Amino acid sequence: MSDPTNVLSRTNDKPARRRWRKALYWTAAIVVVLIVGVLIALNQLTYVPKEEALAALRSGGGVTVAEQSDWTRFEPDSGEARQPAVIFYPGGMVEPESYAPLARAIAERGHRVYVVSMPFNLAMFGANRADGIIAERPEDRYVIGGHSLGGVFAARYAAKHPDTIAGAYFLASYVDEGGSLSDSAIPALQITGTKDGVMNTAKWEEAKANLPAETTYVAIEGANHSQFGLYGKQKGDHDPDITPAKQIDAVANALTAWMNKSGD
Incomplete structure (x- = not known):
């Protein structure tokens, strides 16, 4: 004869298991809803490239453009590129295609x-993606930076790879303590705009202590924060006094001049 106590125990277990299943289902559903909500919010907050930026993604005019899963490469048609090569990390919540005009x-x-x-579209989640680029062409020299x-995260990569990176550059950006280059021999370039309404100037001034002794500073008159790329005016930014084309041209000139000087 079966023990009635055991039968009662098994009977009582069934409602408990059902309650646990329901709780797990509801927890899973809430997690899914939260993830979907976060993704929707990120999508709404993301700055997307303008048509002029997308046009710069097409090969032609002496530049070949090749898109891969983790990066887009821009290079002279001849294939005989000057050293060093440039690795660029986009600004937070800005789609990378927005920087195609500058890269071109x-x-x-x-x-x-x-x-x-x-x-x-957040560099904190892909800070080491430069690894794949360098592995593709280890014979090249590289400078790394971003907008x-x-x-900030390009600096952290440079700080961890002083024997690989030949220079670091910052566009409306700064170096925090996590990526300090103050004791590094890596040369650095800081490019800012006089009409930038987004970058925290006080933090930027404090962060100069994290830069190497060999740092070049360039301030572009009339340039704002948003026009380092082509994605529209960023919230809180000031109106620029120059066109996007003039700002991008000035940035490209300053970066190229610095690379040529650093390579001497």
Whole structure:
């Protein structure tokens, strides 16, 4: 004869298991809803490239453009690019295609340029993606940098790879303590705009302590934060006094001049 106590115990277990299943289902559903909500919010907050930026992604005019899963490469048609090659980390919440005009302008001046695509358009989730670029052409020399938040994480990469990186550059960006280059022999370039309404000037001034002794500073008159790329006016930014084309041309000239000087 079966023990009635055991039968009662098994009977009581069934409602408990059902309650646990329901709780797990509801927890899973809430997590899914939260993830979907975050992705929708990120999509709405993301700055997308203008048509002029998308047009710069087409090969032609002396520049070949090749898109890969983690980056887009811009290089002179001849394939004989000048050294060093340029690795570019986009600003936070800005789609990488927005920087195609700047990358093309640098490639027109003879350098190979890689614009990196970041997970969720945030460099913090893809800070080491330069690894794949360098592995593709280990014989090249590289400078790394980026715009705004992209520059912060480019600095962290440079700080961890002082024997691989030949220079670091920052467009409306700064170096935090996590990427300090103050004790590094790596040369650096800081490019800012006089009409930038987004970059925290106080933090930028404080962060100069994290830069190497060999740092070049360039301030572009009339340039704002948003026109380092072509994605429209960023929230909080000031109106520029120069056109996007003039700002991009000035940035490309300053970056190229610095690379030529650093390579001497």
